[in-house]
Amino acid sequence: MSEIVDHATPHTYRPRGRRRLAVLVAGTAAALAAALMSPSSATQPAAGPDDQPWTNASLSPDARAAALLEEMTLEEKVELTTGDQGEAPSAFYNAPIERLGIPELRMADAGGGIAARGWTLPDTGETATAFPAGAALGATWNPRLARRYARAVAVEAKATGHAMLLGPGSDMGRQPFWGRIAEGMSEDPFLTSELTTPYVDAVQDESVIANLKHYAGYTQEVDRGNAQDSIIDPRALREVYTAPYADAIAKADLGSVMCSFNEVNSVFACENDLLLDTILREELGFTGFVITDFGAIHSTEPSIEAGTDMETGTDAFYGDALLAAVQDGRVPESLVDRSVLRILRTMFAIGVFEGDYTMTSIPVTEHGRLARRVEDQAITLLKNDGVLPLRRRVRSAVVIGADADVTGRLGGSFAVKPTYEVSLLDAMRDVGRRTGMRVRYAAGNDMVNGTSMIETADMTAVPSTVLSPEGGAGDGLTARHYGNTTFSGDPVTRTEAQVLYDTGFTAGVPAFANLYSSQVPPVPDVGGTGVAAGQSVAYTGTLTAPATGDYRLGLTGWGDATATLDGEEIIDMTGGPGRQAVEATVSLQRGESYDLRIEYAATQPLVALQPGSLLLQWSPPRRAVSPAIAEAVRQARRSDVAVVYARTYESEERDRVSLKLPQSADRLISAVAAVNPRTVVVLSSGGPVTMPWRGQVEAVVQSYPGGQEEGSSLARVLTGAVNPSGRLPMTYPVSEQQLPPGIENPWDNIGDTTVEFSEGVNIGYRGYIASRTRMLYPFGFGLSYTRFSYRGLRTSTLRAEGRRESTTVRVRVRNTGRRTGAEVVQLYAGPLPGLDAPARKLVGFAKVTLRPGRAAWVRIPVSRRSLSYWDDASSSWVTPRGRVRLLVGSSARDIELAGAITVR
Numbered sequence: 001m002s003e004i005v006d007h008a009t010p011h012t013y014r015p016r017g018r019r020r021l022a023v024l025v026a027g028t029a030a031a032l033a034a035a036l037m038s039p040s041s042a043t044q045p046a047a048g049p050d051d052q053p054w055t056n057a058s059l060s061p062d063a064r065a066a067a068l069l070e071e072m073t074l075e076e077k078v079e080l081t082t083g084d085q086g087e088a089p090s091a092f093y094n095a096p097i098e099r100l101g102i103p104e105l106r107m108a109d110a111g112g113g114i115a116a117r118g119w120t121l122p123d124t125g126e127t128a129t130a131f132p133a134g135a136a137l138g139a140t141w142n143p144r145l146a147r148r149y150a151r152a153v154a155v156e157a158k159a160t161g162h163a164m165l166l167g168p169g170s171d172m173g174r175q176p177f178w179g180r181i182a183e184g185m186s187e188d189p190f191l192t193s194e195l196t197t198p199y200v201d202a203v204q205d206e207s208v209i210a211n212l213k214h215y216a217g218y219t220q221e222v223d224r225g226n227a228q229d230s231i232i233d234p235r236a237l238r239e240v241y242t243a244p245y246a247d248a249i250a251k252a253d254l255g256s257v258m259c260s261f262n263e264v265n266s267v268f269a270c271e272n273d274l275l276l277d278t279i280l281r282e283e284l285g286f287t288g289f290v291i292t293d294f295g296a297i298h299s300t301e302p303s304i305e306a307g308t309d310m311e312t313g314t315d316a317f318y319g320d321a322l323l324a325a326v327q328d329g330r331v332p333e334s335l336v337d338r339s340v341l342r343i344l345r346t347m348f349a350i351g352v353f354e355g356d357y358t359m360t361s362i363p364v365t366e367h368g369r370l371a372r373r374v375e376d377q378a379i380t381l382l383k384n385d386g387v388l389p390l391r392r393r394v395r396s397a398v399v400i401g402a403d404a405d406v407t408g409r410l411g412g413s414f415a416v417k418p419t420y421e422v423s424l425l426d427a428m429r430d431v432g433r434r435t436g437m438r439v440r441y442a443a444g445n446d447m448v449n450g451t452s453m454i455e456t457a458d459m460t461a462v463p464s465t466v467l468s469p470e471g472g473a474g475d476g477l478t479a480r481h482y483g484n485t486t487f488s489g490d491p492v493t494r495t496e497a498q499v500l501y502d503t504g505f506t507a508g509v510p511a512f513a514n515l516y517s518s519q520v521p522p523v524p525d526v527g528g529t530g531v532a533a534g535q536s537v538a539y540t541g542t543l544t545a546p547a548t549g550d551y552r553l554g555l556t557g558w559g560d561a562t563a564t565l566d567g568e569e570i571i572d573m574t575g576g577p578g579r580q581a582v583e584a585t586v587s588l589q590r591g592e593s594y595d596l597r598i599e600y601a602a603t604q605p606l607v608a609l610q611p612g613s614l615l616l617q618w619s620p621p622r623r624a625v626s627p628a629i630a631e632a633v634r635q636a637r638r639s640d641v642a643v644v645y646a647r648t649y650e651s652e653e654r655d656r657v658s659l660k661l662p663q664s665a666d667r668l669i670s671a672v673a674a675v676n677p678r679t680v681v682v683l684s685s686g687g688p689v690t691m692p693w694r695g696q697v698e699a700v701v702q703s704y705p706g707g708q709e710e711g712s713s714l715a716r717v718l719t720g721a722v723n724p725s726g727r728l729p730m731t732y733p734v735s736e737q738q739l740p741p742g743i744e745n746p747w748d749n750i751g752d753t754t755v756e757f758s759e760g761v762n763i764g765y766r767g768y769i770a771s772r773t774r775m776l777y778p779f780g781f782g783l784s785y786t787r788f789s790y791r792g793l794r795t796s797t798l799r800a801e802g803r804r805e806s807t808t809v810r811v812r813v814r815n816t817g818r819r820t821g822a823e824v825v826q827l828y829a830g831p832l833p834g835l836d837a838p839a840r841k842l843v844g845f846a847k848v849t850l851r852p853g854r855a856a857w858v859r860i861p862v863s864r865r866s867l868s869y870w871d872d873a874s875s876s877w878v879t880p881r882g883r884v885r886l887l888v889g890s891s892a893r894d895i896e897l898a899g900a901i902t903v904r
Helices: 028-036 059-069 074-080 134-140 143-159 189-206 234-240 243-252 273-283 300-306 319-327 332-348 364-378 426-433 449-455 627-637 665-675 710-719 765-771
Strands: 004-005 104-109 164-166 209-215 228-230 254-261 289-290 380-384 394-402 438-442 468-471 477-482 493-495 502-503 536-544 549-558 560-565 568-573 578-590 593-601 610-621 641-647 679-684 699-702 752-756 773-776 788-794 806-815 821-827 842-850 855-865 869-871 876-878 884-887 894-904
Touching: 059 332, 074 319, 074 332, 134 143, 134 189, 134 364, 143 164, 143 189, 189 209, 189 234, 189 243, 189 788, 189 842, 209 243, 209 332, 234 243, 234 273, 234 869, 254 273, 273 300, 289 332, 300 332, 300 699, 300 894, 319 332, 364 710, 394 426, 394 627, 426 641, 426 710, 438 627, 449 502, 449 549, 449 610, 549 560, 549 568, 568 578, 627 665, 641 665, 665 679, 679 710, 699 710, 788 821, 788 884, 788 894, 806 821, 806 842, 806 884, 806 894, 821 855, 842 855
Parallel strands: 104 164, 164 209, 209 254, 228 752, 254 289, 394 438, 394 641, 468 477, 641 679, 679 699
Antiparallel strands: 004 842, 380 699, 468 536, 477 493, 477 536, 502 610, 536 593, 549 578, 549 610, 560 568, 560 593, 788 806, 806 855, 821 842, 821 884, 869 876, 884 894
16 A cells, blocks of 8 residues: 555646636626637637527637627516525526526535435435535545545536535634534634635536635624624734635636625625625635625625625515616616626536536435545544454444434535435444444433524433323323414324424424424424414423432523423523523422423514524433433443444524533433443534543544434444544634633624624634633544654745745654554644734645555645735735744644744
8 A cells, every 4th residue: 555645735726718707897898899809719610699699608708798798688687686586496596597598597505415405306306415514524634535525516416406506615613602613614714725625626627606605704693694793803804714715716716605694894794895896806806706695685785886796595685676776776787787797707617508407316325435435534533542443352332322323414504315324323233243243222312403502501401211291101291382372272282302392494494394304393383373473382291300309490492481390380481582591499309200391482583583492401410310321321331332422413593502512411421431431422513512521431533413424434433444534623622611712602692793803813723822721622633543753844945925836844754553544744834923923823734644664755835825914004915034933743732843934
């Protein structure tokens, strides 16, 4: 086996012959004449009909767009800038303009695969390959693999009839509570750029327009629809939040950008002239088109003036409103022409007019293997005291966790209905069949869901196994759902495992029921009223105490709720707006059953997309163990190894209230580890979690939301068939209180829509290092089943001016262990000379695979841009001269070698 080095940069991107649009609106006749005189059109014979020159594929995209614009009526131009609603197959869709041969523009909600939105394939229905989440791709630190991943997603986009991909996500993982943190690649702008750029390039090579999102400074869900205002200084805006766009434009000719929900410096992103005109088009040279996120547009004139070219998802401000604004003289038609040219030119350049988007079958097996390969390289070993890999002497193992028989996936627009799934339990049982190892299973807790995101830090959902419905048979409570907020009329009655009432976007009900399948039955639509209109529910049954002592019982959510125990009201959560958390302490006796009644009315929506939510949670005495945990402990005591699978739940529209594991997982892990020291914890979380049990277990494995082959990859890593090579794309804090300056839980400030990005360019690990805040696990961290040594750091001079854009740093890496493995060699720059700069920032990396005892010189290019900074005084990028300290290591904290590079 030869040694393999995957360099991070520079990439070689294949040109597609696309030219930048030089003349946009200086009179369409002039634009047409200029375009037709371009070299690509002057040297090619006309091939299209005389009355439709834009159908001639030999002409330049500029010429074709200008020719087509000449023939469009004002109404048709406005139609092209406005997404179709009503009868459209999905929210992001533009119908064809058949008179002119303009094809439909169907846009796929995507990133980790194609979401089910009104399409059905002959063999696989509305299922597609569910790839690992963006954070998992980030954890691979492998740009070449990102290209393969993206190509497969693009192939499935075409197969499902889409000419445009609403992805990838390039948002920075600024704060760990964010519900969409796993959709982006990382907390670092350099790593994110190195992965999103080949992703964009590969997608557009398949004649699918890539739409990089969300532009810009979008880092939380709390108040996202309430004019949340990201206050970002000019330098951080360019060095951090628009950096991935810069590379994707320069190296991959990015076709489209989605403007985000939030304001940036008090101006909505979709009407922000600084973002869209000054930075995106003037500074970065973007020639594609800008679309809105669903409901992110708030105006007509300011939006089209700033450079938003297409309203998608809604038709409130373009469509008839834009048409009237042009007819009234409030908007010059030349601005509409400018947007139309951008849209058409991109469609021509990427091949949409000639592309074949006929729905067809997808390569299920091939893409499933690729999903597994990505997850193989993403899984990150955080701790290993020797229990892994599992040896042949392991005769029995117990897999624990209610979610161990499903795979980790995200909710919201990132959700995909998979073609098939291999859970950890499935894969471990297969290992058992092949090796003779006995594999047991115990649920231990309850499955996570959207309501899990609102568990508070000091409490957790009351488990189903301490609850009994009316009549006493089984677990859970009797739930009566009413089609009003007064508990009147005929209810829908059923047994539900826990008090987990949730409606709206995160629950997938009602309008978003097709987004993803919830493990909790959705709230019923009683009498056709629609749950968003306001319903109520009464839960009745008993609670049986597993131990004697004081219990803190609590209700949290929004709306009005009460709790009574043995006929006495103990909690009153009524009258307050926003999210509430009300609790009471009660003394209970072991084995005693208490009548429980919870009444809830969804009277006070948090926001329009979250009309109602309620969770019954508790903090029991330390010795109180639910029957489910007790059974897991029993099985763990009988087994050589215990593998506990713990998930979080993440989705757009909601941030996590706490960084702890939900559904009693922390208590479950501690109880299992107390009886079986050989406990392995698998974390299928999109972002960081706290680990109060870390010192009790022998191994911790991070799998991220790993897609439909997550279980296969986990089994391969746990048994040693795959040597883990994933590295963290984000920093894990020690606790929720130990975060770097400027980072706060957005729930703590709900209603205060101003969010100060006071850390500036010190995002993520940079902020931890600058403030000397302790990290649980640093950015870039990950263990292996082998070991590596570093020596011989060699650098050369980089010139601040001139034609040479980069230099190369070399380091000798040796595999000193007994297993073939891959190391991610990370190169960090110290402070730039004479400048207030990050104490440490990533400027290069390479992933090298080495056999035992073998060594290789790893070459890491360092670009001039990575050592430059934005100077607001001169409105330009500046490369300072002098010596810049370089640090080489296996994470942002674990540095092996130090040196310097001279910039002249």
